[in-house]
Amino acid sequence: MTIAVETFFLTPGAPGTLQAQVQQMIAEGILSGRFHVGEKLPSSRRLATHLGVSRITVTLAYTELVANDYLSARGRSGYYVSENAPVPPVYTPHPRAADTVDWSRALVQRFTGGDTPSKPDDWRAFRYPFIYGQADPTLFDHANWRQCALRALGQKDFAAMTDDYVDRDDPLLVEYIARHTLPRRGISARPQEILITLGAQNALWLTSRMLLNRRRQAVIEDPCYPAQRDLLTHSGCRLVPVRVDADGLPPEAIPEGTDLIFTTPSHQCPTTATMPLHRRQALLARARGLDALVVEDDYEFEMAFLAAPSPALKSLDTDGRVIYVGSFSKSLFPGLRLGYMVGSEAFIREARALRAAMLRHPPGHIQRTAAYFLSLGHYDSQIRRMGRALHERRRVLEAAIAAEGLTIAGRGVYGGSSLWMQAPEGVDSARLAARLQADSVFIEPGAPFFAGPERPSRFYRLGYSSIPTARIGEGIARIAAATRASRRETAAQ
Structure with missing residues (x-):
């Protein structure tokens, strides 16, 4: 029996190449049980005409499905659903019993109800x-990113892609950050003072987890990045919002008893205020007087197209009290989930151990792809x-x-x-x-x-x-x- 060509259609705006869409359409038909073993597929010419694509696109899709054992080719007869094609499971689900767990009592901590802004999926x-x-x-360089990803999939980088780093990071990525990215911000750091994170959010979580508890006090900017305020609230610390002005966070408003100061001096989030050099120096002096640590979120320094950015707060730090957080979310894409943090070796050592306990390390293939993209000049x-x-x-x-x-x-x-x-x-x-x-x-x-x-x-x-x-x-x-x-x-x- 030949499957009717009218049962095939492409979804407008669907992601992926036309070949990939044809492959997915047929594979889903087999996996869902709509197409059965031994049924014949429409000819490549007929399906191509029906879908409005080139015949070679359909032929390549059929060939790939044959290689993956979804289809079999029979001489001059055509393509059929393979006898070895995946068979959809046949089962009768059991009626679900009522949930008797009292989750209001079982949950010892809640993480919903925060202020993180949402956006429509469409x-x-x-x-x-x-x-x-x-x-x-x-604006994104798809072609070169794809080439870097393919290179990272090569035999030469098999270990970088597949190995469990445990608590380590890709040395190529760390080297690029140490030798190229950080010097642009006036920061000098050794590899053991750098940790790769799953974006800035992960870096801020690690920092709050290690440095804050119910006995400590943290200062945040007001207004600020809502997700940062949410995660600090979960830490249980005394949280003190300090209203920013046209120059960012005013050091004189930071109260006594503060242990940790979170700031975005280059581009205050969300007001975009830029902290001038004299205030950066005053902020460090205030932190020194309080014996407080400072977390500098430098999330958008690459977007300085009007003039060269001011030196990072970390570059002015002479006693190791600034923890620097960077991210590739704005300069590459947020779905990459790749960032980094820089701090004293003792701090990074503990952050590395905490990260390993939670997620080991960011995926090796992602790290190596980014390392190639950066080091080959595509990023610049x-x-x-x-x-x-x-x-x-x-x-x-x-x-x-x-x-x-x-x-x-x-x-x-x-x-x-x-x-x-x-x-x-x-x-x-x-x-x-x-x-x-x-x-x-x-x-x-x-x-x-x-x-x-x-x-x-x-x-x-x-x-x-x-x-x-x-x-x-x-x-x-x-x-x-x-x-x-x-x-x-x-x-x-």
Whole structure:
């Protein structure tokens, strides 16, 4: 029996190459039990015509499925579902008993209910996505990343891909960070003072786990990265939010008894304020006087396209009290989940042991792929390309904002990829964001970035890393129109 060609269709916008989509479509048909052993597939010519793809695409897909034993080829007869094809399991599920566990009593600690901002899964479908921190496929170097990934899959790197490093990291990646990345921030570090992490979030978790408990006090910026506030809340420490100003975290506002200070001096999150050199020095002096440690999250230093960035806080540290956190989330892509932390050898040794107890190490293949991408010069090329694009987008964005009479509350001195905005009095940015989503515009409400019950509701963040330059003007016009409408509605109440 020949399977009807009409049962095959490609999903518009599906990921992967056309060949991969055809393979997946047939494999899923076999695994689901819709296609049975011995049934004949449509000819490659007929299926290609039906799907609107080239015949070679279907032929290659069939050939790959034969190699994987999903299909068998019979001379001039065609392709059939193989006798050795995976057979879907046949079972009758048992009726599920009622859950009798009292989870309200069984859970000794809860991690839900935090403030981490969410984004719609379909944000890429928005025509005006002023979303922050997401990768733009038009700017990412897919071809060279793929080549580096394939090279990392080679026989030469088999051990790097497959071995259990236990608590170690890829030496090529660590060497690149030590010799190229950190010197750009004025930081000198030995390999034993560097730890690869699953992004900055993992580094911040490790730090809080090792340095904080219920008897210690930590200072965070207000507003700040919500996920950071959430994880510090889970540590049980005394958490003191300190309101930032136009220059970032004010050292004189840090209270006595502080043990750990979290700061984002290069691009304050989310206001984008850049801490000037004299304040960085004052912050280190304040930390020294308190005998406190400082965690510097330098998450976006590569996005300095307006001028060279200020030296990292860590580069000014003369007594080892600064723990430096970096990430490739903004400069490469957030799904990579790759970052690093730099600190005194004694601290990194303990962080390495804690990381090994939780997840051993980030995947070896990912580390080696990133090491090749960085060391072969592709990373620097991408940063330059992104810098040019972001600079142009920033110029167009600021011009559109000025033309529409919107208010910028914070802009990075050296660049970055977002602006911190302030809506007029009485306009709630959360309701404004909901109104704009219906108009295919995405903005990020600012209230979750603030601590405490009385959170300012007028602020919002505009990211410009993923929106095409040509759409910025119309997107800002829609934001301005929605803002005016919200203001009128508030005035009428």
